[in-house]
Amino acid sequence: MTRQRLALAALVAAALALPLAAAEPDDQARPRTTQEILDASQPSDWRTPDPANTLYMDLEAGRVVIELAPAFAPEHVANIRTLATEGFWNGTSLYRSHDNFVVQFGDADADDPEKARSTGSAKTKLPAEFERSARGLPFHALPDRDGWAAQVGFAEGFPAARDGAQGQAWMAHCYGALGAGRNLEADSSIGAELYVVTGQSPRQLDRNITVVGRVIRGMDLLSATPRGPEPMGFYDDPAQRTPIKAITLAAEVPEAERERIEVLRTDTPTFDAMVESRRNRRDDFYKRPAGHIDLCNIAIPVRTPDAAKR
Amino acid sequence: MTRQRLALAALVAAALALPLAAAEPDDQARPRTTQEILDASQPSDWRTPDPANTLYMDLEAGRVVIELAPAFAPEHVANIRTLATEGFWNGTSLYRSHDNFVVQFGDADADDPEKARSTGSAKTKLPAEFERSARGLPFHALPDRDGWAAQVGFAEGFPAARDGAQGQAWMAHCYGALGAGRNLEADSSIGAELYVVTGQSPRQLDRNITVVGRVIRGMDLLSATPRGPEPMGFYDDPAQRTPIKAITLAAEVPEAERERIEVLRTDTPTFDAMVESRRNRRDDFYKRPAGHIDLCNIAIPVRTPDAAKR
Known part of the structure; x- marks a missing residue:
């Protein structure tokens, strides 16, 4: 056998x-x-990802490492740095796991004025950062055709797309993409409530929501999160949520204690x-x-x- | 808030x-x-899927319902019916969970002659069924372009592709696809060791492996299976495997006890x-x-x- x-x-x-x-x-x-x-x-x-653009998400099961993308979402990334530095996510949770789509995390009580966490000195209003000018953005294009965009490839080390060298560029919703949940208004995200893509790439979200970065290590700690029984992957019992011990900006961790991690350059x-x-x-x-x-x-x-x- | x-x-x-x-x-x-x-x-x-082409996989956490595709893999489907009828998978396990790729199940001891299960009266040699003639196969094509194939759409209710109306057609490795693990030889699968796609569609496997069906309910029970710590998603401790109580052919279950399930037709x-x-x-x-x-x-x-x- x-x-x-x-x-x-x-x-x-x-x-x-x-x-x-x-x-x-x-x-x-x-x-x-x-x-x-x-x-x-x-x-x-x-x-080596810049520690100022690197987050450590510590779960009971281990550490998830996230790289932020200030070249695409500078305002959101700045706010996320503030939120991390002020400990906004410490003691929050993964409160949604939607099969073949996303896990979402942040303050599960955000809609309850009596329980909601303060977002501290983070900005409460940001512009939508769905896309940016393709001008001046080095773009390493793939020769492969794509159904969703005129051109796809990599920019700043992230999977990305653009509609022409003189037009717009944006990050693609691939597995591991980190996005900022928003309301119906395009400019209603502040980077406090975030999601990570865990399923078939939902590229229909491209240019409709602000992508702020990408998980570069530890996806398996997020993707196997038990799916929530509610229709959208929310949990009916708060005890089912996965606690987040802390989310820390790597730059705030002593250098000797930082994760040793290197990412292959995408322009070589x-x-x-x-x-x-x-x-x-x-x-x-x-x-x-x-x-x-x-x-x-x-x-x-x-x-x-x-x-x-x- | x-x-x-x-x-x-x-x-x-x-x-x-x-x-x-x-x-x-x-x-x-x-x-x-x-x-x-x-x-x-x-x-x-x-x-309503034909009970003769429907499998129930019973896990501790619940039931996964699978629809087999005899129009694409008649020999494999026939063998799988034999294996299910003879209880081959009862007491086996999900023994591999590879992040962003597949869960695999069957006899984890298949390589140990002293422990391996008998495959009973199932055939021990089958032809590769990577593709079939597109002639005579109703194909409901999507207008959307695809990078992997000349045309994609649905056939017999399954996501599929073809290289032309007179050429070949095959099932696509989308989320939930059920495939037959094989050795290096194209004709080395018999349908005993199976995998289900749980990650970004690995379409590079199309036409390289025999797809035998698709999970139509219960994907969340498979996709959240804890990832194996070994490099390919295998477990280092057999206790980490997820037990399979039984895999049963729906046709062998009394009609009153069958799952009530309907699937939207793809040609309407x-x-x-x-x-x-x-x-x-x-x-x-x-x-x-x-x-x-x-x-x-x-x-x-x-x-x-x-x-x-x-």
């Missing part, structure tokens, strides 16, 4: 996560695997080679390489520097 | 799940919501109207209707007949 275990291993090789290196590293004719491409990367292929030949190794998987498992990849099927590699080859 | 709760409600309206009916049903100029379209549906817009004007209401969301929340929808962003409505308007 070895076949059965092999079947598991073979399916594993098809995973979005990085596969193990193939067994024949000396076969020069064989295209490099994703892992081989990363193993051959240079230190300059990697970047190494990144292009990595994407191509996913676009056309030329290993023994795949009989028909797809010849295409969707923006939201590209997992941006992350590593712990200590564990990386130097 | 009512705004905060409204912010939740507004994001809710953007959900893939069916939204509540809008507050102004008498506004004739307003496009119908998805819910209004479904409320106006006729009994003929719905179908009602379905087209429902999709259009998702492609261009014209409610107060959306400032910019997308004008597009991806195949895998379309959730096929399911209802319990007792609860439906008749």
Whole structure:
């Protein structure tokens, strides 16, 4: 019955996560695997997220690391920094887990004037930041076609889209995207109530809501959150919510205690080679390489520097 | 702080799940919501899955309902019926939960000759059923472009793709797709070890693996399965696996005890109207209707007949 275990291993090789290196590293004719491409990367292929744009969300189960995107949502990011610095989210919760869509977090009692938390010195009104000018924004475009936008690719390390080099650019609602919940009014978000995409990329939200960043580590701690039994994924019993111990700005943590984390740059030949190794998987498992990849099927590699080859 | 709760409600309206009916049903100029379209549906817009093609997977947390697709994978479906009838999966487990990819289930000890379960009278060799002839297969095409295939749409009620009306057709790896794990050889699956897509649609697997059906109810019971700590989502401790009490063919359950479930037909004007209401969301929340929808962003409505308007 070895076949059965092999079947598991073979399916594993098809995973979005990085596969193990193939067994024949000396076969020069064989295209490099994703892992081989990363193993051959240079230190300059990697970047360390700015601690001023990095949040640590501490749950009982572990830490989620978020990178904020001030290039796309400067006002929201500034407000989020204020909220984190003042401890707004400490003791709040993941109060919604909507299957194949989002987890949402913040102050579950925000609508109860007697219980609602103060948002402290954070601004109570911000402009909508659904999109920005594409001018002056380095954009690393994918050759792959997209149904939702004229062009997709990466900007500032985030999955993004634009309607032309002279037009508008915006962050895409891919798995892990962090967005600011809002009311019916476009400018009604302040970054206090946030959601993370945990399902099939809801790209219809693009340009309709302010995306403020992306989870770069710990998605598994959010995505497996038990779904709320209410129709929209809310919990009927507050005890079902997942407590958030704290959300902290990395810049406020002593340097020695910060997470060691590096993200692959998205504007390098190494990144292009990595994407191509996913676009056309030329290993023994795949009989028909797809010849295409969707923006939201590209997992941006992350590593712990200590564990990386130097 | 009512705004905060409204912010939740507004994001809710953007959900893939069916939204509540809008507050102004008498506004004739307003496009119908998805819910209004479904409320106006006729009994003929719905179908009851054939019990001979329906599986019940019973977990401690509840029941998952699966519809098999004999039109696409007749040999695998026949084998799966045999395996279910003989109780192959009773007492097995979900032994892998790979974040943003799949849960996998079956016999976790399949590679240990001393522990492996017998597959009984099921066939031990099947042809690969990655695709089938598009001839003679009614295909309800979407007008929306797709990066992975020349055309996408629905066939036999399943999300599907084809390379032309005279060429090949296949089921698409959307959220909830049920596939047969295999070895490196294309014809190495027998339908005993199965996976369900729980993450961003891994369409690169299309035409590379045999898709055998789709989960039509209970995805939340699979998608929130705690992720395995091993690199591919396997568990390091067997106690972490999720027990499967039984997988039963609905046809073998007395009719009075079968699940009452109806699925919206995918080849009707009602379905087209429902999709259009998702492609261009014209409610107060959306400032910019997308004008597009991806195949895998379309959730096929399911209802319990007792609860439906008749």
